[in-house]
Amino acid sequence: MEALGAAGLSMSAFAIVRDVFDGENSAKIYGIINGMLALSPILGPIIGVALITRYPWYSTFYFLACLSILTGLVFKVWGKESLDKANRTGFSWSIFSRYMIIIKSIHFWSFTLPAVAGMSSFFALFSITPYIIESLGLPKVTIVYSFGTVGLSFMLGSF
Numbered sequence: 390m391e392a393l394g395a396a397g398l399s400m401s402a403f404a405i406v407r408d409v410f411d412g413e414n415s416a417k418i419y420g421i422i423n424g425m426l427a428l429s430p431i432l433g434p435i436i437g438v439a440l441i442t443r444y445p446w447y448s449t450f451y452f453l454a455c456l457s458i459l460t461g462l463v464f465k466v467w468g469k470e471s472l473d474k475a476n477r478t479g480f481s482w483s484i485f486s487r488y489m490i491i492i493k494s495i496h497f498w499s500f501t502l503p504a505v506a507g508m509s510s511f512f513a514l515f516s517i518t519p520y521i522i523e524s525l526g527l528p529k530v531t532i533v534y535s536f537g538t539v540g541l542s543f544m545l546g547s548f
Contacts, residue, residue, distance in 0.1 A: 398460065399426065408471040427544035430515065430536040438529050514539060 406418045440448045491497050515536065522531050 401464075405471045408473075408476075424544045427540045430511075430540035430543070434533045434536045438533055441529065511539065511543070 402422050403419070406415055406422065410418050436452065437449050440452055518532060518535055522529070522535070
């Protein structure tokens with residue numbers, strides 16, 4: 390559930406940029422969004438450690454559920470379609486043939502594979518770090534510093 394919410398928000402942000410901006414402006418906005426996404430590994434552990442020092446470990450999931458519901462309500466009340474009516478098209482099964490053109494593109498893979506490798510390493514790091522910190526007997530706040538360093542590096546690289 391958490392992954393769907395996180396992926397949905399990221400995808401929505403990138404889709405809105407695609408709908409509203411073009412050319413160099415969209416590149417600038419994508420850079421800003423990537424920088425903002427880097428706040429997750431900085432703020433997430435801070436909030437998580439604050440929660441688990443006062444409440445049980447699963448309180449983080451309640452927090453994320455409430456945040457997801459709040460975000461959904463904000464989009465429901467104030468969110469508007471960002472794509473102009475003139476540019477909208479109905480669903481067509483031919484979209485899958487267009488995906489095949491992209492999948493066969495060397496140019497696509499030359500950008501996608503490094504991005505996948507980078508993000509995979511982040512997720513591997515984020516998955517294993519709590520185990521390492523607990524195994525070494527380090528204080529929980531150590532996770533804030535380790536994730537914060539990675540997030541800050543990612544943020545600086547995005548701008």
